[in-house]
Amino acid sequence: MDCIWLPIIKSWRLNERMYGKLTGLSKYMVAQRHGEKQFKAWRRGYKIRPPPVTSFSKDYPGNDKRYLKYLKDVRYSLSESVIRTIESGRVTLFRKLPKTESLKDCMDRTIPYYTESIVPETIEQGKRVLISSSENAIRGLLMHLCEIPEEKITELEIPNGLPLIFDLKNKCLKLLDDGTGRDPLEVYNFGKAASYLFKPCVNEDGSPDEECDVDYSPTETEKTAQETFQELKRELAEIGE
Secondary structure (H helix, E strand, O other): OOOOOOOOOOOHHHOOOOOHHHOOOOHHHHHHHHOHHHHHHHHHOOOOOOOOOOOOOOOOHHHOHHHHHHOOOOOEOHHHHHHHHHHHOOOOOOEOOOOOOOHHHHHHHHHHHHHHHHHHHOHHHOOOOOOOOOHHHHHHHHHHHOOOOHHHHHHEOOOOOOOOEEEOOOOEEEOOOOOOOOOHHHHOOOEOOHHHHOOOOEOOOOOEOOOOOOOOOOOHHHHHHHHHHHHHHHHHHHHHO
8 A cells, every 4th residue: 555654453353253163164165064054054144153163173263373472352261271281281371262153253352342442543533444354354343333133144245355435424335436437236246235234325304415425535644644655765766776
């Protein structure tokens, strides 16, 4: 993005849903082994969890050194601590990490992070924030933001790599204009629940909301930062020559 001055904040709470024993398997393999109905229930269900991995599985987050080193906001697990203590022969405290997750489980970590960290630290301060995450974390966040009913979340699809702009005032999504004049809802598949994401821009009295369009043009501060950065790049290029 050529915006090296922007802060980047990482959190495990925005990670992809933990698929348990299904981790590493393709959609085709899961459907072949367990049937299409069970596959869909695991993949799109709200509360249904896939089979969990064991404490010593290579796919268990607790065996990932990155989690062990940087994870500080999860409580310790008595059972996992006992297992690791017996394994290592010394007292070892181990945090409670998911061995499998449903969409609801995934939301139980993403939504609090959004409301308790992202909102007060950026949105309430009038800042723009770009959330880069996985499909299920985004699905859960949209379920929360757009008030999608539990029984409808199975019908929601999230296109890969498509920037989604959320309008806080109207509680709906907007898409960037690709310049082709095409209706994005005809180009991208959001599933049968798309109506919950894209709502008409109207005021409470039903009149058109003229302030509905989001202004994505850079602010004066952003313009100055971009110009400074480009000037620095030119100077470095001249030095290199």
